[in-house]
Amino acid sequence: MKKFVGVLLLIVLFSMGCRKKDDPKPPVTNPPSLSLSFKNMVGSDTLTLETASYKNAHGDTFNVSMYKYYISNIVLTKEDGTTFTDTNGYYLVDAEKPLSREIKINNIASGSYTKIQFLVGVDSIRNVSGAQTGALDPFYGMFWDWNSGYIMAKLEGTSPQSPNVSKQFVYHIGGFNGPDNVLKTVELSFPNKAVVVSSSHTVIQINSDILEWFKTPSTVSIFNFPGAMNGGKPARTLSDNYADMFTVQSVTTTIE
Amino acid sequence: MYMMMVVALGLYACHPDPVVEAAKEIQFEIPKGWPQPVYQFENNPLTVEGFELGKKLFFDTRLSRTNTISCGTCHQQFSAFAQIGHDVSHGVDDKIGIRNSPPLFNLNWHTRFFWDGGVNHLEVQPINPIQNPVEMDENFGNIIQKLKNDADYPKRFAAVFGNDSITSQRILKTLAQFMGMLVSSHSKYDKYMRQEAGGEMTTAELNGLQIFRNHCAACHKEPLFSDFSFRNNGLKPSVVNDSGRGHVTLQPSDMYLFKVPSLRNLLYTSPYMHDGRFSTLEAVLNHYATGIYSSATLDPLLSNGINLTPQERKDLLAFLQTLNDEEFIRNKRFQEQR
Numbered sequence: 001m002k003k004f005v006g007v008l009l010l011i012v013l014f015s016m017g018c019r020k021k022d023d024p025k026p027p028v029t030n031p032p033s034l035s036l037s038f039k040n041m042v043g044s045d046t047l048t049l050e051t052a053s054y055k056n057a058h059g060d061t062f063n064v065s066m067y068k069y070y071i072s073n074i075v076l077t078k079e080d081g082t083t084f085t086d087t088n089g090y091y092l093v094d095a096e097k098p099l100s101r102e103i104k105i106n107n108i109a110s111g112s113y114t115k116i117q118f119l120v121g122v123d124s125i126r127n128v129s130g131a132q133t134g135a136l137d138p139f140y141g142m143f144w145d146w147n148s149g150y151i152m153a154k155l156e157g158t159s160p161q162s163p164n165v166s167k168q169f170v171y172h173i174g175g176f177n178g179p180d181n182v183l184k185t186v187e188l189s190f191p192n193k194a195v196v197v198s199s200s201h202t203v204i205q206i207n208s209d210i211l212e213w214f215k216t217p218s219t220v221s222i223f224n225f226p227g228a229m230n231g232g233k234p235a236r237t238l239s240d241n242y243a244d245m246f247t248v249q250s251v252t253t254t255i256e
Numbered sequence: 257m258y259m260m261m262v263v264a265l266g267l268y269a270c271h272p273d274p275v276v277e278a279a280k281e282i283q284f285e286i287p288k289g290w291p292q293p294v295y296q297f298e299n300n301p302l303t304v305e306g307f308e309l310g311k312k313l314f315f316d317t318r319l320s321r322t323n324t325i326s327c328g329t330c331h332q333q334f335s336a337f338a339q340i341g342h343d344v345s346h347g348v349d350d351k352i353g354i355r356n357s358p359p360l361f362n363l364n365w366h367t368r369f370f371w372d373g374g375v376n377h378l379e380v381q382p383i384n385p386i387q388n389p390v391e392m393d394e395n396f397g398n399i400i401q402k403l404k405n406d407a408d409y410p411k412r413f414a415a416v417f418g419n420d421s422i423t424s425q426r427i428l429k430t431l432a433q434f435m436g437m438l439v440s441s442h443s444k445y446d447k448y449m450r451q452e453a454g455g456e457m458t459t460a461e462l463n464g465l466q467i468f469r470n471h472c473a474a475c476h477k478e479p480l481f482s483d484f485s486f487r488n489n490g491l492k493p494s495v496v497n498d499s500g501r502g503h504v505t506l507q508p509s510d511m512y513l514f515k516v517p518s519l520r521n522l523l524y525t526s527p528y529m530h531d532g533r534f535s536t537l538e539a540v541l542n543h544y545a546t547g548i549y550s551s552a553t554l555d556p557l558l559s560n561g562i563n564l565t566p567q568e569r570k571d572l573l574a575f576l577q578t579l580n581d582e583e584f585i586r587n588k589r590f591q592e593q594r
Contacts, residue, residue: 130299130379131428138383139396139424145384147504148376180506232506 121152310434343532464575
């Protein structure tokens with residue numbers, strides 16, 4: 001009997017010992033969440049890959065077979081001027097992968113946000129720091145293996161105006177160094193405050209307009225400009241053009 | 257006894273995850289008198305398991321599309337991890353490239369990689385030959401699949417990283433551990449400099465060292481025997497018209513510049529130059545004496561060539577032989593395990 005009680009006691013002790021130390025009841029409110037939702041446009045049309053035909057500012061007809069860009073170094077500014085930084089967040093938006101267009105910002109702090117800033121591309125530090133993972137995995141074909149560094153954005157398609165036999169145009173925009181730097185910091189104000197509180201879910205919809213690649217400050221003719229694959233001036237021209245392609249379309253907050 | 261057993265069981269029950277044994281750390285040794293290396297395994301803790309996994313990957317032909325070419329195919333230890341007798345290397349389906357595969361040693365001191373310096377970090381160097389259509393022509397998606405299906409690899413990755421996930425980053429970091437450990441610092445010259453046994457130089461070798469310091473050391477800086485800069489050393493462009501560094505930077509001033517190679521282990525690394533055009537050191541010295549091709553980007557140090565008397569030449573060649581490191585090319589630690 002004594003032995004039996006001892007065993008029983010031990011079992012009780014075990015089950016207590018295995019329980020996590022302080023396991024308070026979960027809080028009744030959930031932490032807030034905030035997502036960026038990227039929508040790829042060509043002028044006023046939602047981008048349709050391959051099949052849809054579009055016209056650029058130069059009057060060239062084209063379609064799009066690939067459209068990808070990196071978004072990183074996201075900073076959200078509150079109305080009091082303080083900021084929230086999405087540390088180590090690197091995201092590859094790929095028109096072919098709908099899920100990649102939704103970027104969830106981890107551990108967003110509560111506050112009333114009025115604007116967002118981000119980098120189109122990958123900052124220079126990550127370009128010189130060796131093997132990376134996640135969205136920066138070279139597996140995604142966004143890393144130049146012959147001239148180290150990330151391709152910040154890619155646009156490929158076909159156009160009857162292309163001088164190439166294949167009628168392709170291929171824009172791979174890379175370069176992070178000195179005069180060849182194509183990194184663009186985009187800052188966008190919100191049309192209305194994003195009020196982030198417990199249990200709230202905020203979605204910031206950001207449009208990117210491919211037509212901007214072809215205009216302002218330089219009008220790009222696909223005949224004269226069928227490829228940008230090596231950095232340098234062609235990449236700079238196109239990145240100067242696309243620097244203003246993003247707009248915040250809406251900011252919506254729902255509370256659970 | 258009974259209590260102890262119960263306590264042990266209790267402890268076991270509270271730790272459902274088996275504890276993976278920590279990988280064994282390796283201390284990277286900087287040879288005496290050498291500068292600090294550029295790459296010091298930051299964010300890539302050097303371990304026995306990591307080094308061994310990197311070595312296995314280095315010699316694994318599954319890193320190529322056809323499963324026939326490994327890193328070790330064009331970088332052989334007996335050739336100081338170059339490929340002796342090949343001006344340019346053969347990749348998958350016997351395709352040939354345009355450059356002479358460089359030897360691999362003392363890589364942690366390099367500021368940039370490849371003859372044109374296109375790559376900026378040791379860890380991302382292998383991406384190029386792996387993906388290059390005339391070298392291994394493979395992609396990481398396929399490689400990871402092949403390694404996952406292997407009986408041994410998942411365990412090896414777990415031993416290094418704590419779990420068996422296989423990613424391009426892990427492959428590249430372990431390859432960097434193997435490549436970074438390839439240190440060649442036991443030539444006769446090294447022993448002479450460290451005043452160790454075996455470092456006794458002959459008069460001819462010592463004369464040669466002086467000639468080297470007078471005529472060559474500005475670019476081939478001791479103790480690595482390169483300053484790792486990019487220079488046009490007066491080679492007439494071949495039909496390939498390889499513009500070297502210029503192709504990478506797009507700067508006219510960089511046209512036909514190539515990385516200054518180390519002069520260590522020359523005995524094992526013939527032929528010489530970025531395109532392997534010279535098969536002997538005599539031919540190299542002839543080039544510097546009378547073969548300099550003048551062009552806009554020719555290095556000013558070579559505008560008058562390098563003129564040596566026959567005796568100086570002989571002594572210089574004698575000195576260059578003291579830079580061969582037989583211990584390095586025979587080091588069992590770097591050998592493929594079969």
